[in-house]
Amino acid sequence: MVRRFADRDEVITEIGELFREHGYPATSLSLITERTGLGKGSLYHLFPGGKPEMGEAVLTNIHKWFEDNVFLPLIDESDPQTAISHMFEAVTTYFRSGRRICLIGAMALDASRDPFAQRISDYFQRWLETLALALNRAGLLPDDARQLAREIVLGIQGALVLARAIDDDSVFIDEIGRLRKRSLTLPQR
Amino acid sequence: MVRRFADRDEVITEIGELFREHGYPATSLSLITERTGLGKGSLYHLFPGGKPEMGEAVLTNIHKWFEDNVFLPLIDESDPQTAISHMFEAVTTYFRSGRRICLIGAMALDASRDPFAQRISDYFQRWLETLALALNRAGLLPDDARQLAREIVLGIQGALVLARAIDDDSVFIDEIGRLRKRSLTLPQR
């Protein structure tokens, strides 16, 4: 008897890290039982829908983190520049300066995409929308705000890919710096 | 008897498309036999090292395509602006305006990365290096050339992730346009 009451959120977090390390398709139930210390019975009790439900739970958990720490502040913070600045800090921390991949972005690229297409799209659309709103409130015209929001979100994603591909954090750090500067030098409305 | 002489390059191309669709870890030998029309015996005859050798072959094939169509022109073309412009056209075609993922980038993000880390890194380093060289020849200081090369390569990668995540080609097209413009408006050396 290894564990008595599994903390669902903690299990979801652990599963999420496995998905980041191996990808969703290549993360087996054996890897999950090892990492979490839970037997199969426990896992199926917590996630009766099986592996797909684990995938949904992990994506929901990540989206919630971003909602609380990035998206809502982009909407609610009275000073949009402060909210945007905070977003860069939050993602630098969350993505561990480029050493931790964006699982949702990675899932867009492999066989996970089809089963989770809506969730993947919702997360990115939400990010683009809230960031564009903040940029607009900071002084950009709506079209320019949307374009810059795209540039920022894809820049973060690209920096994560490249940093990992060449094993060099500075790619991520430098790009965050560039995008931060980019968002501060806004044309006047 | 379905095929007599399998064309190795054609088989490599077909396998590469499967890897793009499913990811390397989730592409089974059954999928490969179906797609290529070759039996297992044939596949192991062509790739005695098995699936890892197929992975290597596909990565080598992609790197060669880029070497011939992007990297060497960036070095050899007498007019660097022409070579950079041609690179944007080549990648737009190769990545099908964002509808075809960069397999090497995707492999940086999943469990494929460890076995193929050197190849993945070499490809991106080569791209960065040749592009920086062309940008330098076009007038940028070496450090600025390296930074802009990074911005361009990660921008392309990020655009591929985002375009696929939200199922919108215009993300890729627009970013290529932005990067192209960015590379044309160089500070004078």
Add this chain to the structure above:
DNA sequence: GTTGATTTGTACCGATCAGTACAGAGGCAT
């Protein structure tokens, strides 16, 4: 035609997969 080499396809192997069944263990109320 025969022979040898090359290429191909299929049966087989042990291992692993996600999921199922269900007994065992623990906690709580009576």
Add this chain to the structure above:
DNA sequence: ATGCCTCTGTACTGATCGGTACAAATCAAC
């Protein structure tokens, strides 16, 4: 203590996995 519910772990299932063995088919040279 007992009974019920919740949570857990393990054995089992059929399917699929990558790889192996090897017979069959094809081709080229003589």
